[in-house]
Amino acid sequence: MKILPRRDTPLDDRLEALAEAVTAAGDRLPEPEVSAARAVVERAGARRGLSLDHTVVALAGATGSGKSSLFNLLAGTELAEVGVTRPTTGAAQAAVWRPDGSGPLLDWLGVPRRHALAPPPEGLVLLDLPDHDSIDLGHHLEVDRLVTLADLIVWVVDPQKYADAALHERYLRRLARHREVTLVVLNQIDRLAPAAVARCIADLRRLLDQDGLPGVPVLGVSARTGAGVEALRAVLEERVARRRSWAARLAADAATAADALASCAAGPPPKIREGDLTAALAEAAGVPVVVEAVAKAHRHRSVAATGWPVTRGLRRLRPDPLRRLHLVPGPSRSSLPAPSQVQRSRVDTAIRNLAESATAGLPEPWAAAVRRAARAGTDDLEDALDRAVTTTALSASARPRWWRVAGAAQWAALAALVAGALWLTALFALDYLRLPEPPTPTAGETPWPTVLLLGGAAAGVLIALLCRLVARIAARRRARRTARALRAAIREVAETLVLAPVRAELDRYATFTRALERAR
Template sequence: MDHVVPTGQGGGADRGDRQDPEGSEDRRDRTGRGDPADRIDRADEKEHAGREDRGDSSGAWDDGLIARRAIEEAAAEAGVGGVEKRAQPTRIPAPLAYDGPLRSRLDALRELVGLSRARLDSKTLSEAGRVLDESAARRRLSGQHTVVAIAGATGSGKSQLFNVLAGVTISETGVRRPTTAAPIVCSWSDGASGLIDRLGIPGRLRRRPLQSAEAEALLGGLVLVDLPDHDSAAVQHREQVDRVLALVDAVIWVVDPEKYADAVLHERYLRPMAGHAEVMFVVLNQIDRLPEEAADLVLDDLRRLLDEDGIALGEHDEPGATVLALSALTGDGVGELREALGQFVAERGAAARRISADVDAAAVRLRPVYATGRRSGLSEEAREEFTARLADAVGAAAAGEAAERAWLRNANRACGTPWLRLWRWFHGRGEQVPTGRLGQRTQADEESTARQRVEQAVRRVSERASDGLPTPWAQAVREAAVRGSQGLSEALDELAARAGLPPGRPPRPGWWPLAVLTQAAMTLLQVVGGLWLVGQIAGVMAPNLGVPVLLMLAGIVGGPLIEWGCRMAARGPAKRYGLEAERRLREAAAGCGRARVLDPVAAELLRHREVREQYGRVVGVGAGPR
């Protein structure tokens, strides 16, 4: 691995040589005893070693700042007679604060992940979980600092630009590739230790820029990270780039005239990060190698490529990526970048914008599992269709017809002529009279428990309920319906026996006794008229055929007329009796189907509605997508 060059040195020996006092003295002679950068670098190393020996990881950031101040104070004390001064305590910066809309979106995303864990796999929710973890971690750290990474391809000159911005040679540059082997950080102010710890950059790779009032005023709060080449041949270098890019607040992409259109850069980084345009700088470096008109053409083509990548360009005070052209070698355009970067850092909004863009990206990835753009749910029509199918499966209509026939048979028995009833009894000997429950359980008994009809009804309602839902939620709805259908056929079979007609004869209306008495009177007239005629034939009574014949005719004609009238009058009550029996059976079947199938399906739909509303809050709209 390449060694990082200390502050103020273009190339240095291994730091382990410093354990040799004579070697250290030789180096001081070679580099010059008056070189402050070398002394600062050695003080930085000693301070870091001392902190490691003490196991102190909670103090001020070990970036060489303490060593620098110690040297400056020692020099000042020597100038005023060596009066000892005590170092001022480091002020802990205030943590980052998110505004109301961003907090609301993060809360909604957290609620969304919680509601979805039972329905979605961990891989689908991993990016959303990462955003929540990183947003919480970033919020606990300094809100006065902005972490900006400089990224680029091999030979783009990003390390040279890093050194120019720092005002001192920190990151090694050269023709050997890859040159930068590990991220190097440089901070312009105190209090950034937590942020740098989060990046996983050790103390030996932490530096301070050249101290000046102008730089402090312009870039105060900036934490600049020089990354390895994103197209490095070393896999670990690319892994470090990806890891740090996921943690920084903003990024400066450095491209050169030869690789600005590189497919790896655009397809792997720029295009996926199009939503992060507001926290992105794209710098065309090495314009000193191009004629002026050629530099303009290359810059315009770079803007065109960024537009094709979907990256909004921050032109005319519009939010978007800042695109600049410069030369880190000659310094042309560096001042413009430094000014834009200073204004960007001074706004103190990059971290929140980065988190907001991460939430947007997570929402885009989750959209297929929460929103399809179609209306979904269990309509009233689907419920009624399911109830009708269950009623058909349980034989509710047939049970109602059987109840109606039973009521009519009972009316015929009560109001029919004795001779007709005797004739029916004679022909119906040995046959079971299908009254009450037996009348209900005929052919419908086979159809009510038909598993095929029940399964078809469940399958149909699950398809209609899941239509338009994203795949995971549609699957959850279908599984809920299938679980509810287990044992449904048997339950409906038992229900048909309990909810059908009660055993025995159907109830009689109030006019039945009068009809029975009238029919009995007609029979009595027939008997009286017949006995009268027999008496006349036997000579017991005086001959008079008119009266007995009239009595017999009245009884013979009146009996069937009364029976017919009662039958007509019984049709209405019989119809109502059958409809009532059918209604009870339909309601019982509907209640069983609702408890076993519709309610679990509705619960899944309600859960999806809740997550859809939460997803709507995540994407920043008032109502969830339909």
């Protein structure tokens, strides 16, 4: 919704803030309040595009209040039919001082009966409205419509009905934000003694204070004798000369609409308490199973990579704990066990608890939107968790470089053992065949062939034992790193499918509340 045109920066800010609040509210607040605020924004745009040099003043009152008589007196001619005991104003009519440029404005007001008058006060558009207490429903609707559109409202009351509940409850109390564009005229003061006039005006001010309209000007006039009319005319001329009533009216409308929206809100947005959501998702995704499999797989692969080369093949015949879970990338799911009913129930409970914490104090339609957002991605949750676990587990299966060193050392030990065995076999064969035995080098008192044989065997066993010890320590460390990585991956899934949609709704609510503060 765009406000046209920019002529008053504070008013523009207020109306644009109201438009922002309406956009943010969408269907999350009761339709009557949102529609009323949207209508204010649209009405403001329309009024801003029409003549700002004219001030629309509406005379509103009950049957017999003398409203039409006052209209004629201010106009200086008999324009309206005057009645006392029955409504005589069936449709609004306008008296226009300086009618140039007022046509589109009156068309927008929907007032076909127009009377052009000579200034002063130049720029005044004075409307005589139907009686607000008329038995004709159409008169009621016409008054309600034009009271909403007029720049300045003059309520004409008389000593008998100034305390009428219909006037105060249906109109005045709803205009508490419109003090700057409201006047109250007590007509027919010629029928009262001066002291009675003072008492009536004082009581009328008391009622206006109760209506939330303190400080609203109350003028005593007599349309029959003309008493007080010049003072009323002076007030109207002053308001018309300032040409600010239209802006004050639109600002009051925006504040009233913002108040109505604020009554549906509940203060600042609450904070999300994630609680045990990540833990519940991790359990449902099989993270404990994967962490254990990572540790076992690391030990299994370490033995296969650093164990005695002759027996490595036997180790490879055993199933790999990670491969057994089919943790491979692809469109198909892994072989991790599906979440149990208890685990699914725990996830549902965690999401529900998160939504409840995020909706504490929110108006129910908005709270329902947050709850829907929290569950919007639950259908994709299991597959997303499986992909996250698979990807993280695969990154945890990298082969450490020390395996190659240890494996090379094992092959070297095996080579020494084989060399020693072959050397001893050759010496045994020479001795068996009674052939001259070549000189055999020694390491101290021990022949080198024996050193190679026994040293290679001992080195292989020692390397294997050390590698198993290191593998156990490394497996625990890798399991801890994998657990942290898996929890981070699970949190990312929770953020994408649960927390981000909830935060988006809460951010929208925060935008709404900030815009309301500006509009109010």
